[in-house]
Amino acid sequence: MNKLIILKLDMSYGGIRDEIHPVVLKDDTSCVLVDCGYVGSLGAIEEALLQNDILPDQITHIILTHQDHDHIGAAAAYRRKYPKVQLLASAEEAPYIAGTYKSLRLEQAEQLQKVLPDEMQEFGKEFCNLLKSVEPVLIDQLLLDGEKLSFCGGCKVLLTPGHTPGHISLYLPEMNTIIAGDAIALEDGKPVIANPQFALDIDKANESMKRLLNHPAKQIICYHGGIFTK
Numbered sequence: 064m065n066k067l068i069i070l071k072l073d074m075s076y077g078g079i080r081d082e083i084h085p086v087v088l089k090d091d092t093s094c095v096l097v098d099c100g101y102v103g104s105l106g107a108i109e110e111a112l113l114q115n116d117i118l119p120d121q122i123t124h125i126i127l128t129h130q131d132h133d134h135i136g137a138a139a140a141y142r143r144k145y146p147k148v149q150l151l152a153s154a155e156e157a158p159y160i161a162g163t164y165k166s167l168r169l170e171q172a173e174q175l176q177k178v179l180p181d182e183m184q185e186f187g188k189e190f191c192n193l194l195k196s197v198e199p200v201l202i203d204q205l206l207l208d209g210e211k212l213s214f215c216g217g218c219k220v221l222l223t224p225g226h227t228p229g230h231i232s233l234y235l236p237e238m239n240t241i242i243a244g245d246a247i248a249l250e251d252g253k254p255v256i257a258n259p260q261f262a263l264d265i266d267k268a269n270e271s272m273k274r275l276l277n278h279p280a281k282q283i284i285c286y287h288g289g290i291f292t293k
């Protein structure tokens with residue numbers, strides 16, 4: 064039976080509490096984890112899976128929506144412990160995730176660091192160090208906009224750039240659901256651009272959010288915020 068399971072993990076960073084929502088897509092032949100938590104969160108992910116009656120070694124694939132540390136942080140550790148797992152990401156994001164190119168978020172954070180006020184310097188430095196601590200991981204399968212994957216009765220890749228250039232969301236027709244990653248976040252239950260000041264292309268981010276909100280799918284799962292029902 065096809066099942067969509069939304070995980071809930073409490074992560075916190077620099078005194079800021081954050082609740083994240085990786086998703087599991089389960090069908091008769093595969094078990095797909097969408098996004099993979101912060102650096103060091105492998106144990107928390109394993110625990111969240113077990114709480115939902117999923118054994119961590121049952122995960123056959125991990126789809127990474129984009130290169131940010133809170134989405135790929137535990138991916139390398141996951142693969143080391145469960146080497147059979149296949150990793151998927153968009154063709155645009157893959158070289159950043161694999162460490163071939165320097166993370167765009169780190170690039171941005173280092174630029175920002177130069178103009179941060181004194182009282183923010185320490186936080187900025189810590190954030191850069193956090194980004195540097197992300198372990199690169201090779202991507203096995205590159206995804207393209209509009210591509211249809213077989214998971215859960217069909218899973219369509221939607222390129223939703225802006226937050227990062229190759230950010231993807233997933234549409235599951237059978238579930239009437241979109242997994243939005245960071246293309247949309249929820250604030251007090253309302254859809255917003257995730258950290259608009261850090262969007263790498265704010266115009267594209269706005270377009271992508273509109274694209275998802277105008278999509279016929281009834282339910283949108285946001286990594287930061289959880290379920291939004293239209």
Ligand SMILES: [Zn+2]
Pocket residue numbers: 131133134245286287
């Ligand atoms: Zn995020």
